[in-house]
Amino acid sequence: MKKRTNIRSESRKPVDKSGVSPDVIRRLNIYLRDLKRLHLNGTDVISSAEIAKNLGITPVQFRKDLSCFGEFGTRGVGYQVSSLISSLQEILSTDSETRIALVGAGKLGGALLEYSGFSEFSLRISEVFDMDPEKIGKKISGRVIRNVKCFSEITSAEGLKTGIICVPASSAQSVCNLMVSSGITGILNFAPAKLKTGKDIFVANVDMAVELKSLSYFQK
Amino acid sequence: MKKRTNIRSESRKPVDKSGVSPDVIRRLNIYLRDLKRLHLNGTDVISSAEIAKNLGITPVQFRKDLSCFGEFGTRGVGYQVSSLISSLQEILSTDSETRIALVGAGKLGGALLEYSGFSEFSLRISEVFDMDPEKIGKKISGRVIRNVKCFSEITSAEGLKTGIICVPASSAQSVCNLMVSSGITGILNFAPAKLKTGKDIFVANVDMAVELKSLSYFQK
DNA sequence: TAGATTGTTAATCGATTAACAATC
DNA sequence: TAGATTGTTAATCGATTAACAATC
Numbered sequence: 001m002k003k004r005t006n007i008r009s010e011s012r013k014p015v016d017k018s019g020v021s022p023d024v025i026r027r028l029n030i031y032l033r034d035l036k037r038l039h040l041n042g043t044d045v046i047s048s049a050e051i052a053k054n055l056g057i058t059p060v061q062f063r064k065d066l067s068c069f070g071e072f073g074t075r076g077v078g079y080q081v082s083s084l085i086s087s088l089q090e091i092l093s094t095d096s097e098t099r100i101a102l103v104g105a106g107k108l109g110g111a112l113l114e115y116s117g118f119s120e121f122s123l124r125i126s127e128v129f130d131m132d133p134e135k136i137g138k139k140i141s142g143r144v145i146r147n148v149k150c151f152s153e154i155t156s157a158e159g160l161k162t163g164i165i166c167v168p169a170s171s172a173q174s175v176c177n178l179m180v181s182s183g184i185t186g187i188l189n190f191a192p193a194k195l196k197t198g199k200d201i202f203v204a205n206v207d208m209a210v211e212l213k214s215l216s217y218f219q220k
Numbered sequence: 221m222k223k224r225t226n227i228r229s230e231s232r233k234p235v236d237k238s239g240v241s242p243d244v245i246r247r248l249n250i251y252l253r254d255l256k257r258l259h260l261n262g263t264d265v266i267s268s269a270e271i272a273k274n275l276g277i278t279p280v281q282f283r284k285d286l287s288c289f290g291e292f293g294t295r296g297v298g299y300q301v302s303s304l305i306s307s308l309q310e311i312l313s314t315d316s317e318t319r320i321a322l323v324g325a326g327k328l329g330g331a332l333l334e335y336s337g338f339s340e341f342s343l344r345i346s347e348v349f350d351m352d353p354e355k356i357g358k359k360i361s362g363r364v365i366r367n368v369k370c371f372s373e374i375t376s377a378e379g380l381k382t383g384i385i386c387v388p389a390s391s392a393q394s395v396c397n398l399m400v401s402s403g404i405t406g407i408l409n410f411a412p413a414k415l416k417t418g419k420d421i422f423v424a425n426v427d428m429a430v431e432l433k434s435l436s437y438f439q440k
Numbered sequence: 441t442a443g444a445t446t447g448t449t450a451a452t453c454g455a456t457t458a459a460c461a462a463t464c
Numbered sequence: 465t466a467g468a469t470t471g472t473t474a475a476t477c478g479a480t481t482a483a484c485a486a487t488c
Contacts, residue, residue: 021454023455024455025434026427026430026431026434029434033412033429047470048470049469054414056414056416058457059469060458061455063470063471066470071471073470074463074469074470075468075469075471076464076469076470077468078468079470091437092433093436094433098433098436100432107330107331112428114326117412117428117429121430162439186435186436188435194276204431204435208332208338209249209337209340209341210253210341211246211424211426212320212343212384212408213312213318214242214245214246214249214424216318218245219381219382219405219406243479267444267445268445278480283445284480284481293446294445294488295446296446296487297444298445
């Protein structure tokens with residue numbers, strides 16, 4: 001095994017922790033998801049060629065990504081699905097549940113509360129906040145909407161470290177600041193705004209309008 | 221002006237049309253959004269340094285991205301906001317409205333129907349489909365849910381070319397096939413599955429669980 | 441003219457891929 | 465052993481950045 005020295009200037013992605021790029025980590029999570037599916041289907045052993053075909057990548061990329069963390073396969077044979085799942089879960093710490101604080105109890109926030117894709121990664125939104133007095137105290141998807149003014153108190157008490165921002169662009173930065181000052185170190189941001197944070201805070205942006213609009217350029 | 225010959229093997233992104241990478245197009249859309257905001261704020265002229273600061277990129281990247289399409293600034297001065305908006309709108313064809321067909325009238329689909337961020341890019345979801353007989357005919361966000369069996373008929377008649385997939389992973393590929401056979405050439409896919417399509421179909425994936433889970437690796 | 445800022449060439453950097461040795 | 469497939473080194477490719485000439 002060899003690790004790359006791979007410090008990136010964060011134009012696109014969070015800065016690296018141990019020299020492994022965010023793209024690799026994202027793909028490892030995708031591998032893990034597919035391996036779990038294969039495991040349920042009763043597949044015991046799989047080659048890099050097969051899994052790469054499933055996921056639309058090259059076999060080499062799969063093997064290269066794994067090689068950042070060790071050797072997990074058997075030459076001439078392939079990978080044992082169950083043991084590779086265990087290995088990836090350990091690398092990605094998917095064994096323990098990640099509890100998340102969401103700010104912005106609008107339509108999108110509500111949809112995320114119902115989103116079924118989180119559970120297979122042991123992700124759970126455990127607290128929901130809003131600033132609108134109309135909403136505070138009401139329920140959304142069975143959860144009470146808290147006053148965002150209590151964000152720090154509640155999330156600190158629960159030890160939450162991850163947040164989701166589902167507020168308009170105009171208030172995204174202030175929500176971000178609140179999160180950071182409350183000890184949140186990872187943020188999934190749905191607001192169309194660039195969040196300014198320190199380098200020890202990791203932000204992933206989901207910009208649905210830009211993704212959708214960018215398609216049209218290539219369609220013609 | 222010079223263009224790059226820049227054929228990518230689509231591991232990550234749609235294949236290029238005219239040698240401009242999807243990353244550049246995405247950023248141009250982001251520039252356009254920020255320029256519109258600046259315009260509303262009354263800003264007439266802006267330098268690459270200022271806009272880059274707003275968006276967390278380098279001034280060179282902004283200028284380089286623009287240089288794929290021509291010269292839009294004035295040396296020693298900067299860029300006139302209103303004329304740069306016009307230029308970008310023309311490049312990105314944001315002047316005409318893009319009407320979209322959405323399949324999957326669940327929570328996420330409903331949230332997208334209400335999402336306010338689409339309008340500033342002239343994106344509008346004009347038809348909603350589902351396969352669940354319980355849902356067909358009912359309304360979601362004021363729109364009638366159509367039977368997915370009528371997808372081809374309805375979208376052809378309306379000339380829709382862009383689709384959003386909000387169904388579970390297990391049915392994503394069949395919905396994708398239906399879209400492609402109905403003349404859709406651009407797809408925004410929220411299902412956690414790799415869609416297999418021809419190279420003339422452009423797919424953008426939004427994988428919220430992977431984005432969120434990937435954060436935790438760097439948080440430690 | 442001096443100062444500012446663009447547009448572009450060349451250098452750097454990092455990610456992907458090709459080639460292949462290792463080994464089951 | 466022969467065939468298969470991994471793990472890894474070296475080559476390639478493309479994107480970002482540094483440097484700077486052009487020019488307002």
